Amino acid sequence: MSELHRDSICIHGGHEIDSSGSRAVPIYQTTSYVFSDSDHAASLFALEKEGNIYSRITNPTTAVLEKRMAQLNGGVGALAVASGQSAIMLALLNILQAGDEVVSADNLYGGTRTLFQYTFKRMGITVKFADSGNMDSFKKLITDKTRAVYAESIGNPKLDVVELDTLADIAHAAGVPLILDNTVSPYILDPFAWGVDIAVYSATKFLGGHGNSIGGILVDSGKFNWDNGKFPLISEDDPGYHNKNFLKEFGNMAYILKARVNLLRDMGPAMSPFNAFLILQGMETLHIRMQRHCENALKVAAFLSNHENVEWVNYPGLPSGSQFIKAKRYLKEGFGAIIGFGIKGGYEAAVKFIDSVSLFSHVANIGDVRSLVIHPASTTHQQLTKEEKQTSGVTDDFIRLSIGIENIDDIINDLDQALGVI
Numbered sequence: 001m002s003e004l005h006r007d008s009i010c011i012h013g014g015h016e017i018d019s020s021g022s023r024a025v026p027i028y029q030t031t032s033y034v035f036s037d038s039d040h041a042a043s044l045f046a047l048e049k050e051g052n053i054y055s056r057i058t059n060p061t062t063a064v065l066e067k068r069m070a071q072l073n074g075g076v077g078a079l080a081v082a083s084g085q086s087a088i089m090l091a092l093l094n095i096l097q098a099g100d101e102v103v104s105a106d107n108l109y110g111g112t113r114t115l116f117q118y119t120f121k122r123m124g125i126t127v128k129f130a131d132s133g134n135m136d137s138f139k140k141l142i143t144d145k146t147r148a149v150y151a152e153s154i155g156n157p158k159l160d161v162v163e164l165d166t167l168a169d170i171a172h173a174a175g176v177p178l179i180l181d182n183t184v185s186p187y188i189l190d191p192f193a194w195g196v197d198i199a200v201y202s203a204t205k206f207l208g209g210h211g212n213s214i215g216g217i218l219v220d221s222g223k224f225n226w227d228n229g230k231f232p233l234i235s236e237d238d239p240g241y242h243n244k245n246f247l248k249e250f251g252n253m254a255y256i257l258k259a260r261v262n263l264l265r266d267m268g269p270a271m272s273p274f275n276a277f278l279i280l281q282g283m284e285t286l287h288i289r290m291q292r293h294c295e296n297a298l299k300v301a302a303f304l305s306n307h308e309n310v311e312w313v314n315y316p317g318l319p320s321g322s323q324f325i326k327a328k329r330y331l332k333e334g335f336g337a338i339i340g341f342g343i344k345g346g347y348e349a350a351v352k353f354i355d356s357v358s359l360f361s362h363v364a365n366i367g368d369v370r371s372l373v374i375h376p377a378s379t380t381h382q383q384l385t386k387e388e389k390q391t392s393g394v395t396d397d398f399i400r401l402s403i404g405i406e407n408i409d410d411i412i413n414d415l416d417q418a419l420g421v422i
């Protein structure tokens with residue numbers, strides 16, 4: 001087959017019909033795989049032959065998802081794991097040791113912020129937070145201990161768009177990779193085209209798209225040079241794998257292979273084959289869902305901008321907004337589904353509004369076909385200090401919407417009636 005277009009990759013990528021002839025991707029619900037003989041078993045364990053050993057490490061259903069995501073992103077390989085959080089954790093622990101540092105944008109999803117600020121700290125890893133809107137502030141925090149620069153494509157919930165190519169240049173000048181969480185903009189933002197080295201996704205959101213499965217994926221562009229003396233975990237012999245040298249033996253597949261056969265093997269956050277199947281089902285409509293999400297969100301943002309009970313609206317696609325010029329540059333196929341707005345009347349009005357919607361579901365999630373709503377100050381960002389809430393863009397009046405793919409009139413009618421109640 002000639003090289004497929006990206007929308008066709010969403011449907012066919014990574015799937016070869018097996019001996020059963022099954023048209024849909026089969027669910028290989030198995031823990032382990034029968035070796036054909038002792039030599040075969042030994043060669044699989046020595047990574048001399050490709051094949052399956054145990055479903056914590058590889059699984060044929062999950063492998064289709066991994067190949068599809070690698071193809072869609074134009075990467076050399078991908079690793080599917082149990083959640084977006086475990087994808088972020090493995091993406092970084094694959095190259096970090098105690099004493100190392102990361103420079104991260106400060107506008108992160110709350111769970112990533114706590115992972116970086118508290119859990120990584122306990123492991124001796126320091127994450128320094130730079131102002132997501134000021135590229136120079138990243139540069140200033142880089143030291144000779146820095147091993148990665150980290151950002152989210154569109155900050156969740158601040159909804160600011162990161163200047164990816166500038167950030168990639170800053171990271172590369174320091175000899176470290178740029179790792180990007182592209183959870184909120186799969187398909188509509190092409191991370192490797194802008195110099196990103198590793199992309200991570202919560203597959204729980206738009207990739208799965210139907211709010212039924214937790215999952216995560218990391219994708220390797222294969223472009224970063226790990227052989228600059230800063231990444232001994234990749235470039236030196238690995239005592240955890242019979243002193244194998246991943247870089248010498250596997251070249252630009254070293255990073256993603258190591259994440260699988262070291263970290264996934266040892267820490268174990270594997271994706272279940274059933275979740276891989278459901279996320280694959282989601283991916284088959286990703287291209288048309290993203291289009292509809294973006295179309296609907298743009299109309300909702302315009303509606304909210306003109307509503308008397310709305311103080312402010314934050315959506316990268318609003319021409320009057322501060323992010324529009326950047327958004328147009330990086331998000332060529334739409335501005336995403338997430339909208340933030342400030343409701344007149346602050347905390348009390350926000351809570352009343354949330355309790356008054358009916359089509360919208362009040363959930364701690366984004367990226368579902370259904371429209372979703374949350375008040376971050378009282379929920380997802382509750383644990384953060386006042387200052388941390390401020391830098392994340394979480395104010396008391398702030399409501400976050402994840403616009404679904406329902407009929408736009410139904411979405412707007414629901415918002416209108418709930419805004420009328422406050």
Ligand code: PLP
Binds near residue numbers: 085086111156201205
């Ligand atoms: N990254 C972003 C941008 C998110 O919004 C989330 C969850 O909301 C995550 C990562 C974590 O993903 P998961 O819930 O699949 O662990």
